[in-house]
Amino acid sequence: MSAKPTESQQLDNLSQDLGIRFAYPNSDRIYLQGSRNDIRVPLREIRQDDTVTERGRETNPPIPVYDTSGLYGDPSAAINLKHGLPQIRSAWITERSDTEQLSGLSSEYGQERAHDPKTAHLRFNQITRPLRAKAGHNVTQMHYARRGIITPEMEFVALREQSKLEQIWRDPRYAKITKQHAGEAFGANLPQHPDQITPEFVRAEVAAGRAIIPANINHPELEPMIIGRNFRVKINGNLGNSAVTSSLTEEVEKMVWALRWGADTIMDLSTGAHIHETREWIIRNSPVPIGTVPIYQALEKTGGIAEDLTWELFRDTLIEQAEQGVDYFTIHAGVLLRYVPLTANRLTGIVSRGGSIMAKWCLAHHQENFLYTHFDEICEIMKAYDVSFSLGDGLRPGCVADSNDEAQFGELRTLGELTAKAWQHDVQVMIEGPGHVPLQRVKQNMTEELQHCFEAPFYTLGPLVTDIAPGYDHITSGIGAANIGWYGTAMLCYVTPKEHLGLPDKEDVRTGIITYKLAAHAADLAKGWPGAQLRDNALSKARFEFRWRDQFRLSLDPERAESFHDATLPAEGAKTAHFCSMCGPKFCSMKITQEVRDYAEAQKGMQEKSVEFIQNGSALYR
């Protein structure tokens, strides 16, 4: 009988596992080189088989895919979770000479936990001497952007968003698959061609507040990414232990799993034991931005009593998390005292956890929300570490009946007011959105956000377009997400099949992520992101040519595609067969179409000969 492994042993075991099983089929990890040696942007390229017909052989070029998996997606990388990921941003940050390394942690709680013998076995690679802006300095990407500076982060982002498309657009091997329909972008400032996706474009969008690059100076492991209406639509995956379940390694494993499938950012929503330590391990091993909801931890510190929350306690929590490297904070500063009674006649009241905590606090104290009254002080903290705001929608509707009501839109206008204030500090902002909204009312959410929040990036949870399908809410929300992404939402917070019912397991996370990847991609196609259709075209060409393996490889979830195929026709030969399981070998529409095409080709040849003949004939009469 073996004892349960310690957290330390679990982490070692996971380190060994990672990197082996996380390779996508037929894929190469490549790096796009920036203007300096340490700007190396990861990309996955999917190799394709040749098309072989009686007429010969055609090469199908590799298809590049935006890659969120960090070093975990690099088969040559050695993974050691206890060391954390390489600190690729360190030089970029220190070269700016506007930060200082502190002699220790600034937050009381951080100091306490750092010296707590009971949690010593959970501490591995903490930051003990964090960075902070030097007095009088502002280290946000927005601040640099507004002063005209293109940071390495911005260049990284530009290369990443472009993903080799400029080169591909000039390469004749891709000519058959670069066709793309015009998008409908509802007045967005989208690039019209891959060559417009430049570092300067990134800078200008960040300066205008239309995009953010969440990048805490204490998260040097980060591979920068951008969230904005005029870039690819992003998705967020949530994780976090709760009072019901718990294990540090499990959370790290879930994170890597979510990155493998394509999460662009991760929110750590832990509410259970060892929040502080879990978060540290997630950040040290995360190549993507990490977001949190600091009020959750603050509430834990009061023993769950919302009335006992204080600005001082919250402030200490912000600093604690900022010094760990959290990249964005959800702050429910728009839940104003006067909005709370507007929710009393709702069908489902206040469903946001943060929103209900603040509402309860406001009522208990008969005072305005301290996140609102201390907003300038919060901005001072944000700009000292470059933590971005994700202004929380604490009054979002919890059912379609409550959508687009006075409480929701009142709060949204306040978030706009706070956006303007944050921008006075050059602090980056995105705005959280609903929730539950029927299809015909989705657009209004986007329109109101663009108007009242000045095009700050919108970040929505779904929305779910009906309430009647618990167990399928990744789909009810995926429908709303694709639509609102098309209308201009910059990031979509995923919903798993377990939403409203329980905590997601690994398969739920995978299903949730893939559903949101496809919704985000549908939005990119619809708004007309240049090059978005390349992968669709490549996959469809493979499908039409019966390159089954390429169809699997080019899909968002190659494993599932292949296993579904094999469930009907498991034989290896069937993967190269010129028919499929739906119709059988004798009766196949794609096969018939190929014959039609050959026929049309032949006919065209005859017509040309006929024209030639007539022309020659005409000559006879001359």
Next chain:
Amino acid sequence: MSAKPTESQQLDNLSQDLGIRFAYPNSDRIYLQGSRNDIRVPLREIRQDDTVTERGRETNPPIPVYDTSGLYGDPSAAINLKHGLPQIRSAWITERSDTEQLSGLSSEYGQERAHDPKTAHLRFNQITRPLRAKAGHNVTQMHYARRGIITPEMEFVALREQSKLEQIWRDPRYAKITKQHAGEAFGANLPQHPDQITPEFVRAEVAAGRAIIPANINHPELEPMIIGRNFRVKINGNLGNSAVTSSLTEEVEKMVWALRWGADTIMDLSTGAHIHETREWIIRNSPVPIGTVPIYQALEKTGGIAEDLTWELFRDTLIEQAEQGVDYFTIHAGVLLRYVPLTANRLTGIVSRGGSIMAKWCLAHHQENFLYTHFDEICEIMKAYDVSFSLGDGLRPGCVADSNDEAQFGELRTLGELTAKAWQHDVQVMIEGPGHVPLQRVKQNMTEELQHCFEAPFYTLGPLVTDIAPGYDHITSGIGAANIGWYGTAMLCYVTPKEHLGLPDKEDVRTGIITYKLAAHAADLAKGWPGAQLRDNALSKARFEFRWRDQFRLSLDPERAESFHDATLPAEGAKTAHFCSMCGPKFCSMKITQEVRDYAEAQKGMQEKSVEFIQNGSALYR
């Protein structure tokens, strides 16, 4: 060792199984009584628990749900698949005195199969003496509607679409949950209140061609339903054996399974052995309309050689199937010779099976599509049995790149021309639509259909809004389906997770159906079908009040909702607990909201007392 049971034994076993396991939790099967005794419209009512708080007990009234499950959803019914379902329409049909019972089958193939000793063991309860319109008569629902006749079928449909809503709207027990947002119906003629959903409304919509009631006079077992833009959005489920798999009982079982989850019609797309016998068994046991693609069977009869198809062979197949009771035929009469070359430069050519068969035939013979040239003769057959057209989109796009192209829209215009022609015969028509269409191009499909096909009901396959997610195409298509349903599509053909990859198993059928139920419901909410929001409101109220069991019962898939809940919190007590698994007992936004609501209530009380005090005070000074 037991031998494999015979088909006959399998059917007996299945008969025994049905009715036992198919009950939804806490549900009653009720019947709405029409103007005559034999109009009894099935409905499911979901009973709810009371709301119990410190302040007392509140009754939550039962929620009616449109029910497609026929007798299989009636726990008191005895099921015998060998007898088939009761022939509820027989009296309606014979009373019209416009049909005659033939002395035998009219089609050569039907006669041949009826006497084939090799398939004798597969024949159970065939129709051997079918009905046909008397000479000079037309038995279509459209014909009756246009002469101002309200048939029992139309009355049945009106009661079914209304589903008790008029009564509910007057019942004070429902007052809290009848709130509904205004829809956006894009110029549709939707009823604005439940009391407008009348038999006369149904008649007028059928007469105008905006809706169809597929109801073959040889399908007396049918519970009538309607497909039209101004009614609830419907969904179709496909089934059918293929050369790869086969079993008659399995197909019947799959049908009942699809009905249990909510399919409004079933298409039998069989291409394998015993097509004829399988179809007979499906129809005799189906309470919903059955659609087929007759060209599939015609092709089988030629041994799979498209060039060998003839009008005579096809005609015999139409009659064979019409006399079995098929309710609608997909006919690819719009695949014209001149459109075929337009597909040659597509990325994925022709992907419709029927379309590619006809294209090949046209090219091989250098002749116009015989379905087009013989269209009037087809109409003569359709009106003799009341088979509805589902005019097939043989040139639908197989990838987003090919969407909305000349070939697709050329064919659509021809379908409009054929619609006008069919309507001259008073034959009912719906129009099939795509396919693969990116989100920004979906609307155009609906607009073109409404314009060129004169608002004949649109019946679309998805559309899939991206090509890159095989394995998840129920979702990529569910997004397109919800949108196009909102825009005005009347019926959505489901897509399962196995689309493009293999044949769906039972779980895939369930997932596909539920996905399409939620998409259709999202469309009903969005266009503003009166009462559509009732179930959402009831479920959300249950959710907010921690009536977990009601939340499961009111959902589209109660089994899955409950099992997902139990995966995290399996204890029976957790289903009545005032918290849920996402946050744990100490930290629950819904619980906090209830406190906020109590608080607001108390405050309101204080304010009222204060107002009272001031008023009394004022009195003192008088």
